[in-house]
Amino acid sequence: MVAVATPPRGAKRKAKAPTAFGGYWRRNQLKLAPWLFLAPGAFFFALYVVAPILQSFQISLYEWDGLGTREYVGLRNYEELWWDDAFWTALRNNVVWLVLYLLAIPGGLFIALFLNQTVRGIRIYKSLFFFPFVISQVVVGLVFAWFYDPTFGLFNEILGVFGLGPVAVLGDPDYVTYGIIAAGLWPQTAYCMILYLTGLNAVDPEQIEAGRLDGAKGWRMLWYVVLPQLRPATFIAFVVTIIGALRSFDLVSVMTAGGPFGESRVLAYYMFEVALSEYGFRMGYGAAIAVVLFAIMMIYIAFFLTKMYRDEKGV
């Protein structure tokens, strides 16, 4: 009898809080804890990311100058976008950005391969190559604006040596977008390079050795042995470059302010111009552009998420 009455360990604590909640908590502790830890992050994500997105959707249905009263106009802002040449120019430029910006990935890869050797002072070379990513985009923009200057810029001096030019890259509607992208590639290549450099550290030397024994050299070695091992780095480089291309704004703003006559605008800049700049203040229209940009980004984000999900499942 006595033995039976002996309470098990921990029963004392249980006896102190025999509430329904306590019991629930004990039963589901493992399931709930992660959510509790996520809660602060989730709360701020909802407040500062999700809510503004929804708000943008809402504002895009209104005509609003940001100060006065809003007027509900339904989908008229989107209809106007359809007829707006400037919008299509910006969209086209965004596509050009997306495609050309990807050059940063092979560029970064080759610089990384080139720098991945043990030479005296290699760290200095590496940091020099990484340097453009560290400086502000605004500075990059200014430097390139001077570089392209038609009267005293280095670019035209170089062209002059070959008897060409001068070309006002940033003043010419045909070249301006490419000129800005070239400036953007400078830091972006450095970024991809650093991703690949860390990736190369993780390449298994035994596999290289094995490949070498089997007679793999040069391109074949790179393609069949090294690159597959760099897949995670490539994936990240791809993501950051795509996102970087879609949110390109600072360079456009600093180098040309969208000009000449709007030929270098991208969606992000056009949205700023319409909604927030000197002659803008059409919040609804700006929000409509933002929604379109969001939809484009969504395509990529969905693609990446599914890919990540599948990869995780595969492992």
Added chain:
Amino acid sequence: MPSITKTRLLAFAAATMLAGAAMPAIAQDEPLTGELRIFLDTSNPAPRAAMEGMIARFQEMHPDLDIETTIIDREAYKTQLRNFLSANAPDVATWHAGNRMAPYVEAGLLEDVSDLWDEEVSRDLASTKGSMTIDGKQWGVPYTYYQWGVYYREDLFEQYGIAEPATWDEFKAACQTLLDNDVKCVSIGTKFLWTAAGWFDYVNLRTNGYEFHMDLTAGRVPWTDERVRQTFANWRELIDMGAYIDNHTSYSWQEALPFMVQGDAAMYLMGNFVVAPLREAGLTDDQIGFFQFPSIDADLPMAEEAPTDTFHIPAQAQNKEAARAFLRYVVDAENQSIINAELGQLPVNSQATIEDDEFLNAGFEMLSSAQGLSQFFDRDAPAEMAKAGMEGFQEFMVRPDNLDAILERLERVRQRVY
């Protein structure tokens, strides 16, 4: 931008302090106290010095006043104005007359200062009262205005035997002579668009007259109108000649100055504020000349551009007492004489004296005999129309063949805006 955030924090601290301590002065003779925060867009060196001088004199008159001045880059100011007017407003801010202040008045962000426009002020500043008035009330005070016209290299004109052109044909002939001698006729930098609007305004004023120009900027005439096309056709004559410097879309107006200073271009259509940097760059008054924009249609009376710069009190200002005193000092005849001598511009107060300066005299004479004064394209037209218009002008200067598409686009904007 960072400087603004900084001042905002300061302002916030100051505002909370003021809220507790503000004691409205009972009579005007009581010394002004508290803090007076002034936001200026006069970021170019000469205007900056003039404004700082004026504020220093005002400070001397009111030693107990704690004046804090913030000078914001002129281009950046245009976008920041709306932010600081609606949140954490200063006590005094600079801006422009006419349509440019209308959205802020309509949004209730500017203080009605009709009380400052008493009989004396209304008489002395009669020329600009109209452009400061919306809904029968005055919303600010002007401190300066300036003429626009063609500034040119007198020595180059002499060298090639060119006289000041008075008609469009003479102007084109002068251009041709210059071009034949490998000198570009006109310097311009259209990166920030508005410089192109100066050309449009003048060619349109001279082709179609003042009433038509005002009707157009007020949205009463379609952009596809035949008369508008005539303006562009006249303008195109210069473009086809190659009168403008190459690559002007890459330059701001300041960056286009060296072409004139170095003698690569001979003329510059600009406001009188261009004289100060030209002198600074080393040109003497013997080398700089000024003439009125030539007439195109001889039957039309000449109208001119004369943008007016102004001071306002934001509706949310904390120290309106001191702000009013400051505005009263701004319109003071003696003060306007001093600051405009430093600015190299014309005082609005008719009792003020004009500095004896070749360009100011010429400008004053020209404006006194003008049929009408327009502010400027981006001050006469509503913001959205102005933006689309100026972009169209820039495009036209580079690709004149796109004219039809440009005009149709502007017409669509006009139908939506007005």
